Amino acid sequence: MGQKSKLVGSFREAVADIPDGSTIAFGGFAMPGTPFNLIKALWEQGAKRLTLVANTTGGAQQPRMPDIGMLVENGQVAKVICAFTAATRPTDVLPFTKYYESGEVDAELVPQGTLAERLRSAGAGIPAFYTPTAVGTELAAGRETRLIDGREYLLEYALKLDYAFIRARTSDTLGNLRFHRSQRNFNPVMATAARCTIAEIDEPVLPAGSIDPDDVHTPGIYVHRLVQVPPEPEGIWPTRRQEKRR
Amino acid sequence: MGQKSKLVGSFREAVADIPDGSTIAFGGFAMPGTPFNLIKALWEQGAKRLTLVANTTGGAQQPRMPDIGMLVENGQVAKVICAFTAATRPTDVLPFTKYYESGEVDAELVPQGTLAERLRSAGAGIPAFYTPTAVGTELAAGRETRLIDGREYLLEYALKLDYAFIRARTSDTLGNLRFHRSQRNFNPVMATAARCTIAEIDEPVLPAGSIDPDDVHTPGIYVHRLVQVPPEPEGIWPTRRQEKRR
Amino acid sequence: MSESKSKGLNRQQMADRVAREFQDGWIVNLGVGIPTMCSNTDIGDRDITYHSENGVIGYGPVAPAGQEDLNLVNAGGQNVTLNPGAAMVHHADSFGVIRGGHIDATVMGAYQVSMTGDFANWKLKGQKGGGIGGAMDLAACAKRVFIILEHVTRDGSPRLVEACDLPVTARGVVTLVMTNYGLFEPTGTGFRLREIAPGLTVEEIRAVTGGTLTVADGLRQIPTA
Amino acid sequence: MSESKSKGLNRQQMADRVAREFQDGWIVNLGVGIPTMCSNTDIGDRDITYHSENGVIGYGPVAPAGQEDLNLVNAGGQNVTLNPGAAMVHHADSFGVIRGGHIDATVMGAYQVSMTGDFANWKLKGQKGGGIGGAMDLAACAKRVFIILEHVTRDGSPRLVEACDLPVTARGVVTLVMTNYGLFEPTGTGFRLREIAPGLTVEEIRAVTGGTLTVADGLRQIPTA
Numbered sequence: 004m005g006q007k008s009k010l011v012g013s014f015r016e017a018v019a020d021i022p023d024g025s026t027i028a029f030g031g032f033a034m035p036g037t038p039f040n041l042i043k044a045l046w047e048q049g050a051k052r053l054t055l056v057a058n059t060t061g062g063a064q065q066p067r068m069p070d071i072g073m074l075v076e077n078g079q080v081a082k083v084i085c086a087f088t089a090a091t092r093p094t095d096v097l098p099f100t101k102y103y104e105s106g107e108v109d110a111e112l113v114p115q116g117t118l119a120e121r122l123r124s125a126g127a128g129i130p131a132f133y134t135p136t137a138v139g140t141e142l143a144a145g146r147e148t149r150l151i152d153g154r155e156y157l158l159e160y161a162l163k164l165d166y167a168f169i170r171a172r173t174s175d176t177l178g179n180l181r182f183h184r185s186q187r188n189f190n191p192v193m194a195t196a197a198r199c200t201i202a203e204i205d206e207p208v209l210p211a212g213s214i215d216p217d218d219v220h221t222p223g224i225y226v227h228r229l230v231q232v233p234p235e236p237e238g239i240w241p242t243r244r245q246e247k248r249r
Numbered sequence: 250m251g252q253k254s255k256l257v258g259s260f261r262e263a264v265a266d267i268p269d270g271s272t273i274a275f276g277g278f279a280m281p282g283t284p285f286n287l288i289k290a291l292w293e294q295g296a297k298r299l300t301l302v303a304n305t306t307g308g309a310q311q312p313r314m315p316d317i318g319m320l321v322e323n324g325q326v327a328k329v330i331c332a333f334t335a336a337t338r339p340t341d342v343l344p345f346t347k348y349y350e351s352g353e354v355d356a357e358l359v360p361q362g363t364l365a366e367r368l369r370s371a372g373a374g375i376p377a378f379y380t381p382t383a384v385g386t387e388l389a390a391g392r393e394t395r396l397i398d399g400r401e402y403l404l405e406y407a408l409k410l411d412y413a414f415i416r417a418r419t420s421d422t423l424g425n426l427r428f429h430r431s432q433r434n435f436n437p438v439m440a441t442a443a444r445c446t447i448a449e450i451d452e453p454v455l456p457a458g459s460i461d462p463d464d465v466h467t468p469g470i471y472v473h474r475l476v477q478v479p480p481e482p483e484g485i486w487p488t489r490r491q492e493k494r495r
Numbered sequence: 496m497s498e499s500k501s502k503g504l505n506r507q508q509m510a511d512r513v514a515r516e517f518q519d520g521w522i523v524n525l526g527v528g529i530p531t532m533c534s535n536t537d538i539g540d541r542d543i544t545y546h547s548e549n550g551v552i553g554y555g556p557v558a559p560a561g562q563e564d565l566n567l568v569n570a571g572g573q574n575v576t577l578n579p580g581a582a583m584v585h586h587a588d589s590f591g592v593i594r595g596g597h598i599d600a601t602v603m604g605a606y607q608v609s610m611t612g613d614f615a616n617w618k619l620k621g622q623k624g625g626g627i628g629g630a631m632d633l634a635a636c637a638k639r640v641f642i643i644l645e646h647v648t649r650d651g652s653p654r655l656v657e658a659c660d661l662p663v664t665a666r667g668v669v670t671l672v673m674t675n676y677g678l679f680e681p682t683g684t685g686f687r688l689r690e691i692a693p694g695l696t697v698e699e700i701r702a703v704t705g706g707t708l709t710v711a712d713g714l715r716q717i718p719t720a
Numbered sequence: 721m722s723e724s725k726s727k728g729l730n731r732q733q734m735a736d737r738v739a740r741e742f743q744d745g746w747i748v749n750l751g752v753g754i755p756t757m758c759s760n761t762d763i764g765d766r767d768i769t770y771h772s773e774n775g776v777i778g779y780g781p782v783a784p785a786g787q788e789d790l791n792l793v794n795a796g797g798q799n800v801t802l803n804p805g806a807a808m809v810h811h812a813d814s815f816g817v818i819r820g821g822h823i824d825a826t827v828m829g830a831y832q833v834s835m836t837g838d839f840a841n842w843k844l845k846g847q848k849g850g851g852i853g854g855a856m857d858l859a860a861c862a863k864r865v866f867i868i869l870e871h872v873t874r875d876g877s878p879r880l881v882e883a884c885d886l887p888v889t890a891r892g893v894v895t896l897v898m899t900n901y902g903l904f905e906p907t908g909t910g911f912r913l914r915e916i917a918p919g920l921t922v923e924e925i926r927a928v929t930g931g932t933l934t935v936a937d938g939l940r941q942i943p944t945a
């Protein structure tokens with residue numbers, strides 16, 4: 004077992020070598036499991052022409068946290084692959100939307116389950132698969148479908164990543180991870196899909212082998228760099244959501 | 250959350266209603282996680298024309314444990330879908346082999362990873378997927394392949410089950426399962442692929458909600474019947490493997 | 496969806512009526528908005544497992560203020576509680592639950608439902624992009640798709656239509672439509688009114704419903720107690 | 721594979737030489753038989769993570785008698801131990817590790833290897849069915865495929881051949897071939913002898929090797945201490 008610690012000293016150091024043009028996924032669903040500190044570090048680092056992958060571009064909720072929208076506003080983003088380019092409530096306007104509508108940033112809108120499965124497939128060496136999702140919709144227009152046992156399915160391709168930014172509750176120095184509750188979400192599948200996975204960790208990183216092998220959610224072989232999240236205000240943590248005024 | 254206990258009183262009761270012609274998978278890889286007690290109960294129950302799915306047909310090792318070979322010898326099996334119709338060591342002869350060679354029982358030989366993925370796909374609503382495994386081999390002869398990014402892949406279909414027989418270390422009354430070490434193997438994916446999953450449990454079944462939600466390996470929604478494994482000699486447990494004389 | 500004053504049932508009453516469709520042992524996914532309110536309804540001793548797209552199986556009511564776990568949310572981002580026997584899975588496994596056909600019913604909001612069971616809820620007219628989330632997966636794969644929506648738009652046009660003129664989320668999947676005017680089923684050539692809201696007449700409803708409105712034998716009024 | 725007395729290296733010596741190819745940080749899958757013995761070899765402070773098809777990531781040596789965990793086995797069914805930092809996954813995730821290209825090297829036994837890097841290890845001539853296990857997944861997807869086999873069959877025929885006449889496990893994937901006679905690489909038109917076992921000559925090996933045998937500059941003898 005690789006026994007060298009993957010802990011690096013700062014978020015800045017963890018993202019320092021990320022080149023322009025990279026494809027980077029951000030875990031998280033609403034606040035839980037979102038790598039706010041790594042996203043902020045990427046904003047400070049300034050890499051450009053990025054393709055970003057996440058459930059949403061962010062900014063629908065208050066308070067505003069580091070999100071794809073911030074990187075878009077900072078001129079770092081060429082394309083976004085996500086399940087929401089607009090908010091669920093049409094009256095909420097995402098910061099991202101005007102950049103998308105003006106054509107400044109490209110987007111690929113993907114159903115959430117298809118997004119998760121395309122990431123899982125990338126990690127698991129499945130180059131393409133069929134799904135019933137989105138058949139008969141605008142998203143399937145002009146695309147390849149196939150009849151299997153009398154039902155129509157849409158062909159979808161694996162989505163490979165250069166980097167995955169994820170967040171977990173617990174880790175040992177080898178990157179064996181545990182997530183707390185709905186922190187888990189996209190994080191484990193993104194970790195498998197990336198050439199380099201960087202994880203921010205809530206609790207003090209434990210010595211190698213501190214986590215029972217039956218209790219590991221993401222094996223350390225999928226995690227390449229770890230950063231300890233410092234307490235507030237230096238570190239960014241999930242907060243209570245404030246209802247937006249309507 | 251469904252709060253009714255899924256515990257049934259005996260292995261006999263758990264398999265009583267399985268009809269002739271069913272497709273049934275057995276979890277397990279070598280001894281760990283193999284539902285020996287349920288296999289024995291199915292042998293006693295006598296259902297016929299079964300299609301059985303497992304890693305191997307069994308019988309390569311000593312002592313002999315309840316396995317597919319036993320059901321074949323009992324005239325219950327029409328077809329086997331597995332990764333081994335012969336042993337790894339060609340000098341070992343499996344009890345199954347003569348039934349297969351005589352044409353009495355049919356078999357579909359599937360690479361182990363493809364078998365696991367076909368089961369996972371059945372549970373996850375993916376009707377078909379592409380894999381690099383077995384391309385260029387006899388198993389791919391005459392079958393559909395596809396070039397993706399310059400590499401050739403083989404089309405594989407989901408493998409749906411009527412029943413899954415599995416074995417776990419720990420369960421609560423709702424069927425939330427935990428496996429110990431390599432007991433896990435095929436069991437979680439088979440559970441998702443079946444209309445009805447029956448699990449034999451090593452440790453006394455716990456009250457609903459005794460397992461922390463972060464620590465559940467197989468959610469109870471995938472488990473329909475539980476049977477407590479009694480101590481030996483009534484219950485069948487993994488034993489030390491004896492080296493066969495060569 | 497709208498907060499305009501409208502006839503018939505209020506939001507919680509619509510959610511209540513839909514919740515009473517849930518059968519013992521069902522696994523149910525509730526969408527953002529009114530559908531979320533289904534979990535507030537008392538439906539006796541029926542055991543329902545609530546599933547959320549982000550991998551929460553078996554969640555309970557929203558957490559009381561001050562007792563939230565900030566790392567536990569439902570699909571709407573609310574901090575919920577867990578029922579005994581809950582389990583967490585990752586996103587790919589969570590959509591395995593959905594796509595694999597393990598969800599007995601999904602309840603969603605929508606802009607429009609058609610008489611052939613199509614519905615639209617991810618994209619407005621002329622919008623670039625939209626908000627799909629898990630709606631297309633749920634719509635295509637749940638055993639039953641229940642839609643809750645206001646019966647008419649703010650300008651009084653029907654939302655139960657012959658054909659959706661907005662981009663659809665899925666085709667031919669809706670089994671039940673709950674509006675503030677009543678409970679309906681798409682019939683292919685129109686809608687069948689199963690139950691009617693207090694204070695409304697069949698003729699009033701027919702005037703603002705697309706296709707042919709048929710009425711169930713012994714039409715019942717929806718109890719709102 | 722055979723237990724017949726044969727020239728050159730013994731089984732453990734073949735395993736030892738292959739193990740010395742493993743680089744720091746590699747994830748390695750060891751097949752049943754001689755390959756398993758690679759984990760006995762002392763390769764200094766290089767960190768190797770051993771992966772087994774049944775979902776064990778980071779296993780260690782075989783458990784001492786009396787200390788076995790009967791619910792923990794490697795791919796060969798032996799009761800192994802776990803190294804600190806091990807993790808368990810299910811079978812589909814375990815083959816996700818393999819198919820996803822996360823295995824740096826797989827070591828397998830075989831009946832035959834061809835000069836184009838094909839190999840055969842799942843089916844004998846004339847056999848109905850066979851024993852595939854995880855071999856085809858590993859062969860198609862590991863970054864490096866290392867094969868260990870006796871240099872000749874019991875009747876003295878080459879196992880390093882121009883073309884396999886047994887059904888292949890995968891085509892064009894073998895990067896290194898270890899036999900009791902030496903360490904080889906398939907070249908497309910034959911085999912390149914990288915290192916030679918003590919007590920053998922190049923001419924002896926050439927006589928029982930398919931295709932053109934080339935010899936590495938400054939051919940080294942394999943240390944067997």
